[in-house]
Amino acid sequence: MIEVRQIEKKFGSFKALNGINFEVKQGEVYGFIGPNGAGKSTTIRILLGIIQATSGNALIFGKDVWKEAVDIHRRVAYVPGDVYLWESLTGGEIIDTFLKLKGSINKQKRDELVERFQLDPRKKAGSYSKGNRQKIALISAFSSDADLYILDEPTAGLDPLMEQIFQECVQEVKANGKSVLLSSHILSEVEKLCDRVGIIREGEMIESGTLDELRHLTRTHIQLKTERSAEALQQLKGVHDFIENDEEYSFQVDTERLAKVIEELSKYGVRKLESMPPTLEALFMRHYQNDYRSKEG
Template identity: 60%
Template sequence: MVKVVELRGVKKSFSKFQALNGVSFTVNKGEVVGFIGPNGAGKSTTIRTLLGILKRDEGEAKIFNMDVWKDSIEIHKRISYVPGDVSLWGSLTGGEIIDLFMELHGGGDKKKRDYLIKRFELDPKKKAKSYSKGNRQKVGLIAALSVDSDLYIFDEPTSGLDPLMEAVFQDEVEKIKVAGKSILLSSHILSEVERLADRVVIIRKGEIVESGTLDELRHLTRTTITLETEQNVNEIAHIEGVHDFKQIDPRQAIFSIDVDYFNAVLTAATRLGVKKLESIPPSLEDLFMRHYEN
């Protein structure tokens, strides 16, 4: 695996407040990494450190094997970035701003720009000062996606967009993922991360609390089971690892189970005569809330 982004033990404090405390993770070539956490967890501070906007206090932070602080100018030639609140020049039109961003980056694909303007349903002739927050985000997204970058960094990119436009964004991200590009996606929309990300990194209070693929992390939360048996299903409630047991009628129940005790439930269910068994794996939201609630 070629490491495009690499952070090792990164620390950053503002006066007495420790914003980042030993943050470490990687983004590999052709990989989408979902970067999630509650507000104030350190997501934007991490991203601003990667962009060379903030200087870290300790640790290593590299993009394309170059130091994000010392080599930021070279790094920026190969990345696209969209913040959660895009600021624009009010006297320019959306189209003029997109072209300016593309020119600053070093060109871009005008056919793709026109295609994206149509897909995101943006009126490029309007002055930016008349744009809503959602339309400002569209300008940033169109400009970022119209240039050929090796790394795309999105920090709450769909903030202000309606669900239809969120779906358009997700489609376009999947296309650049197929093209072998690397993506760091920070988003509060967990279903978006769950759909797009190869790996997930969860940050809380400036520290990485979980990291891995969704399949690797699912063992940390419980699977929901719907079970119907030929005999009374009540005895399942007394098996170790079974939680939140709700008996619908004598032969049907819904409950959650720790993955390590799945075989015990299957053995007991088989003895009772299984008529229906549905298993729903834990979602990213379940995993996120587990840390958020704690």
């Protein structure tokens, strides 16, 4: 559905993107994560044909995103993180305008989503909060019969209940064989929804793969209480941040060394053992903390 090959984008002497590569397959949700300024929105603007890449090749549905943008847009739904609306129109009028641009209005689907997102469509857009403006974009996107959904920080301003409704909508379009490119800084959201994840840092893709494939870079947190002193564990390869507190131990283990460390624990008479699996957030923070430390050094 999306193919991005060696995309570079320069703004004057500044290189915003440096050889970006990734793809989104049919029927999958692809998480595109990174901090502000990493290049996520620049990449999405290229995919939407808003700006042209300096070099490289980007295709959606096998079509060039710059040369064939109009044809591509007929099958794409896009939600930005900051939604600007016509303030004199009502929410309902704006939703219908967006849907007419797609060619038709599925009134049943539209009304269902208006109810699920708890939006009052009779109010003027100028009176809406940021969260309600975001709901307008989400209702418009999920009411359309798109094949690809490009979502750039789509839940900005939504409360937790509405975030849950959004997640349900993503799962529904995926179940219908649609594809989703989800750019988000809410890592729990990405972890819950995405089949594969790409991490971008300073305009470069530094990791890409399934969550299971990426978790080998993270560490599992262990809480341990033993009958005998287990201080020797801190000498094992793959053990980090070892802390002893009142005969209890806390430490982290590289995932690839976890089996060996667990095997070693039996020597000390385990009284309590808690294991917290690695999360996408741990992966994300590990990459960026290492980057910041190298710069400070």
